[in-house]
Amino acid sequence: MLGRETPPPTKRALKFGVDLPSPQNGPSENISPIKSLNPYQNNWTIKGCVTNKRKMHKYNTPKRNGQVFSFDIIDEEGCEIRITSFDEIAELHYHQIEQGASYVLSKGTVKDVNKVYNKLNNQLEIILTETSVLKRCALDAVGPDKKTRFTPTDELLTTTNNTLIDVIGVVVNVGEISVIRRKDGSVVNKRIVKINDMSTLTIDVNLWGPSSEQLGNDLKNMHTSGTFVILVVQNARVGCFNGKVINASASIAFEINPSIPEAEPLRLRGPIQQSLDPHPSALHCKNNQYQRMSIASILQCLSVMPEAIETTITTVLRFIKEDPFYYTACPLQFNGKECKKKCAKLAENLWSCPRCQTQFPECNYKYLLQMKLQDHTGTIWANAFDNIGTKLFSLSTKELYMLQYDLTTEKTPHIILKKAMFKHYTFATLVSTDTFNSERRIKVTIDKMQRLDFKAESTCLLAEIAQMHAVT
Incomplete structure (x- = not known):
């Protein structure tokens, strides 16, 4: 229009539309609230603060293999949404996104959310594409402080399996790494970390894959040295194995000894001496799982x-x-403990185990x-x-x-x-x-x-x- 100055040319986006200049306020954008997004709208720009950045992890499907990473943002109205990127785009964004920083995002695929993997209070999520433009903006707070709702461990008793939850608790025991064989024959590392919160009910947090080694070793060293450790696990999945458990993979967000209000009651309470094995009459106790x-x-x-x-x-x-x-069981050691797999008799004084792929002269008997x-x-x-x-x-x-x-x-x-x-x-x-x-x-x-x-x-x-x- 006449009389209006032409704005200076903006810096062209980098590959895949990424533009991360120094943290300054750029020209004013037409910012849309996150709640206004819908799958049929292509021209939008949102602004928010990163509240949760997940680790990059690999995936394997019959069609292809690759890697994926996601993060959550919240805008000034308190509305959240998850942003996910795959493969080369994920590799590009992973090291540039910082938790707590604010970003402006435009162009991406808005789709319906799969509530199995996403527990945010939003029915939509965003998939970054090659045309997505992601810019870091000023470091002022964009959205309100997010207050995490931690699920008490005693509520897990009535929580449906596969529900995604956030928990906080004191680490009371860190187990050793064990190797679990999946149904497809592959193996994965597992480590059990026991935590309890103000309800004093102890629950198992199963660390799988890389988190069992990286995070697990850190927790093991701290706990062994006598350090009082508070652990936050976000977006973990409720499971069931000999009672309720929490399953945490490499893509889950962890935090050790956080500086949040919810951790203060646990620090004031301090460690409690509690037996991890229930008392013989504990089957009648309300606090039992x-x-x-x-x-x-x-x-x-x-x-x-x-x-x-x-x-x-x-x-x-x-x-x-x-x-x-009874059944006839394999007496051999597998991954550091007794196999117990059902074995077959080949001949007199000759047995074979399908798991260990070994023959032996005598079997065990198990009820x-x-x-x-x-x-x-x-x-x-x-x-x-x-x-x-x-x-x-x-x-x-x-x-x-x-x-x-x-x-x-x-x-x-x-x-x-x-x-x-x-x-x-x-x-x-x-x-x-x-x-x-x-x-x-x-x-x-x-x-x-x-x-x-x-x-x-x-x-x-x-x-x-x-x-x-x-x-x-």
Whole structure:
């Protein structure tokens, strides 16, 4: 238009549209709020502060292999969005993006978000392309301070598996690295870090891949030296393996001893001396990761929400299948511990393990029990393994197996198994569902057991009755 000065030519964007000048305010852009973005709009420019930068990690798919990296930004209205880049574009942006810095972004693919991988309160995300223009702007705060909502560990007991959460806690134990073999034959490193928060419930954080070595070694050294360590894990995924766990891969954001308000109560509390193994009566405790349920309640819950359930059941052990009550297991060491894989008999005094790919003259015997449990609401079948069988019968699997060939005693496997029946037990179980031949089945695995503590059981029942009267 006449009378308006022509603005000086701007610096041309670098490869893939990246422009990172010195942190100064450039010419005014027509900034759009993040909440105004939609997949059908191509001409937009947004401005925000990086609240979370994730590590670069590699991916493998049947079509191609590559690398991916993402970061989250928040604008002055408090709206967040995730920005993701792949391959060469990810390599270009990764070292240029700084957490806490502010950027102006234009041109990119706006698409619907996959909530399996993104828990931000936004239904959209941005994929950077070759035409994307990303400029760093002044270092003044663009958006409001983001307040992370950390999930207390006791809330994890009722959190659905695969949910993405943020947690903060004191490191109470750091395990050694173990090697896990995946179903496709590949291996991955794993390290378990135990943390607890103000609820004092200890939860396992599973570090996978590079984080088990890099972060895991740092945590191990600090914890071993007696350093008080507070760990923040962001965008971790809730899982289930012998109870609720948190799975953290290399792309998850970690922070050690953060300077945030949520860490202060943990510092003031200090380390607590807590046994990592539950007390024998802990199966009745409210703070335990298993919730008390009847058999009918379990079946009803699975019918409407087919998620794995960790629960305790107070039941009578009604029946144990005798044939077979064991399986033949590999006795060799695999990744530093006993293999326990089912082995096959090739000939007399010759066994073979499919995992170890080795032959040996003698196998081990491990319990594989199928038991029918009954309470006042119904019956259910459950599986139990070596740790449960050894405690239930006070005999190792091999000792019970050899009794059938021992002519010097009247004890037989049948008598031992029958003696354990028709008694009251409290079982900590993992209940899940699977599909076989298009038929949905319930699978119950016993994790822990104890003979019924009638005093503790009475206390729990009285507490439930009191709660029912309070409601009414």
